[in-house]
Amino acid sequence: MDRPLETRELMQFLAVADELHFGRAAARLGIAQPALSRTVQKLERRLGVVLLERSSRAVALTSAGQVLAGEARRALEAVNAAARRTRRASADDPHLVLAMKAGGDAGLLPAILTACEREPCSLPVRVVFQIDRVGLLHDGQADAALLYSPADDLRGLDTEPLLTAPLMAVLPPAHPLAARASLRTADLHNENVHPRHGPATGPEPGNLTELLQLVALGHKVALVPRFVTNSLREDLACVPVTDAEPVTLLLGWPAHSTSLAVAALARAVGAARPHGGAAAAP
Amino acid sequence: MDRPLETRELMQFLAVADELHFGRAAARLGIAQPALSRTVQKLERRLGVVLLERSSRAVALTSAGQVLAGEARRALEAVNAAARRTRRASADDPHLVLAMKAGGDAGLLPAILTACEREPCSLPVRVVFQIDRVGLLHDGQADAALLYSPADDLRGLDTEPLLTAPLMAVLPPAHPLAARASLRTADLHNENVHPRHGPATGPEPGNLTELLQLVALGHKVALVPRFVTNSLREDLACVPVTDAEPVTLLLGWPAHSTSLAVAALARAVGAARPHGGAAAAP
DNA sequence: CGTGATCGATAACCTGGCGGCATGGACCGT
DNA sequence: ACGGTCCATGCCGCCAGGTTATCGATCACG
Secondary structure, eight states: OOOOOOOHHHHHHHHHHEEEEEEEEHHTSSSHHOOOOOOOHHHHHHTOOOOOEEOOOOEEEEEHHHHHHHHHHHHHHHHHHHHHHHHHTTTTSOOEEEETTTTTTTOOOOHHHHHHSSSSTTTOEEEESSSOOOHHHHHTOOOOOEEEEEEEEOOEEEEEEEEOOOOEEEEESSSGGGGSSOOOOOGGGEEESSSSSSOOOOOSSSSHHHHHHHHHTOEEEEEEHHHTTTTTTTTTTTBBBBBSEEEEEEEEEEOOOHHHHHHHHHHHHHSSSSSSSSSOOO | OOOOHHHHHHHHHHHHHHHHHHHHHHHHHSHHHHHHHHHHHHHHHHTTTOOOEEEOOOOOEOHHHHHHHHHHHHHHHHHHHHHHHHHHHTSSOOOOEEEEEETTTTTTTHHHHHHHSSTOOOEEEEEESOOHHHHHTTSSHHHHHHHEEEEEEOOOOOEEEEEEEOOOEEEEESSGGGSSBBBGGGTTTSSSSOOOOOOOSSOOOHHHHHHHHHHHTTOOOEEEEHHHTTOOOTOOOEBTTTTTTTTTEEEEEEETTOOOHHHHHHHHHEEEEEEEEOOOOO
8 A cells, every 4th residue: 555656647636636627637638537536536545635625516626636736747747757868868869958049048059069069078969949948857858958047947957157147128219218228127017028927918929039029019028138139139229127136047957967968068158158257146 | 659657667677777687676576577577678668768788697777777767766756755745735733844953953943933933824843853854855754954055965955045154173172183273174184084975984973972972082073064063062172174165054945845834934944044134145 | 518507588377457338426507 | 307517336348567487598617
C-alpha cells in the first residue's frame, strides 16, 4: 500500500481536476468514464485522502485535491522532461538548445556564441525562437534560455545575469506623453499598455514587430527594456519610466543541471557581459 | 508509442543504474530478474535510446543512461513529494513543518514564530530537527527549513535571507592558532577541519555538542558561522576566518510553493530579521 | 583447453489490473 | 411524474507485467 503513484493515475486525476467533469475528462483521455472513476477512487484510497467532492451534479476539488493537482503537474512535467532530455542526450548530433525571443538578446548573442566556442566542454548551440521559454526549460525541450527578470518566473532555475537596463515606454510620436523626458508608472494608468497584467484588451501581438505596429497605430503603448529600443523603428518615441523596476537580461537553465555544456554556456555569458564586470544581481 | 513513462519503469531502471547488475537490482526491487530485463528493454525501445551497455560480465550506463538516471531521480522525488504533500495537506491537524539543525536558528526562532502567528493565513509551526533539511524539502516531508548559504544547495528553492555572519574557527584554547586575532583559510590547511569537503577522517560528529567535544579533545577544528558561537562553551576559542565567504542564514522552501501559510512564514522571517532592514543577498 | 560459474536474454505460462459495456441510483429541471 | 444528466458499480475480456526454466556468452581456473 506504500508503492509510489503511477504517472497514469496522476494524468487521469489531472484530467478530472481540469475538467471537473468525469465524462469530459474521460473523453479527453480517450477512455470510458467508469475506468476513470475507478482510477481516481483507487488513488484516493491509496493516499487515504479525499481529493474530490462529488455530487451527481457537480465535482469540486478538496483542498488536498488542489495541492495534488499542482504537485502532480510539476511531477509529470519532471517525468516528461526526463524523457525529452534523455532522447536529446543520445542524439548523434550533440548540441544545446537555447530558447529566446526574437530580438531579445540585446545584440549580445554573437559574442556569447563565440565566447562559448572557446570554452572547454562546449557544444554547438542551436537557437530556437519561442515566447514560452521558461516552459521549454521545464519540459526539457531547451537546455538554456534568455530570460528577463522580473518578467519571467525564475523559480526552479539557475541564472547568470547578462545586463540590466531601465524600462522604456514606446509611444507614437504624436502621443501627448511622447515629448516628456521621463514618465512614472502612474502616467500610463489610462493607456492600453503591453505587456499588461490581467485580462487582455483587444488583439495581442505575437512578436515585437506586431507590437510596434500597434503602437504606431496608437492602439497600444509598449513597455520594453532599453536594450530593445536601440534597434527600434525611427518613427516611434521612447521615454524612460523612472519608477519601474529595471529589467535584467539573463541566461537561465534548469536548476540541478549537470551538463558541462550548459556550464560552459553560462561561463560564456559571464565572459560576454558588457564592461566585463559583474552585473547587478536580479 | 508516445505515452509518458511510468514511475515503475523509472524505479526499475534506477535500481539497475545504481547496482549495475540486473540480479542484485531485481532482488532489491523484490522481483525476478527476467521481468527487470524486459522492463528496461521496453523502456529503451520506448525512448529509442540505448541506456545500458551490457556484456554478459558487466553492465555500464551510456551517457544517455546517466542523463536519465539523474532526471529520473528528480522526477521520482517529485512524484513522492506530491503524495507526501497531499497527505499532509489533508491532515485534520493543519500545520507547517519547519526543518532545522538544533541550535541553527541564531536564537531568532522564537521571534519568527511569534511574528508568524500575527501574519494572516499562518498555520501552527511544528519544528523538526534534522541534518538533511534540503532533502526533507524536496521529498515533501517539510514545508520550510532554516538553511545556510553557501553550505546548502539552494537550487530549486525559494529563499528569504535572515542574517549574514562571518565564519569562525573554533579551537581548543591550547591550540597555537587560538591566540591569533584572525585566520586565513590557508592557516588551517593541516588541521582536521569540520565540515570538510572530501572523504571523512575519523569519527564524524552528528550534532554540535559532539563536534565541540571533538574540538575540545583537539581532534578537530570546527568552522561555524558567528551566530552559532554566541552560545558556545566557555572553554573554547573562536577566531574569525577573514578570507572565507560569510555565511547567510535563511529560510528556504520549495520553489513553486503555492501555500499561503509558507508565504506567511516567509513574511515573518522578513519581519523578525535583526535591525529590520534587508539582509545582504545570498 | 575443457569445465563450471556467472549473468543477461529468451521462451512459455499465469495472473491481476485496467479498460470496456451495461446498468444502477442520486439529483435536477420542466 | 418523468426524462435527462452524471457518477458509481457489476461483470467481463485482455494484455501488461510477473514467474520459472533454460539458453548462450564470457571468464576464471585447474
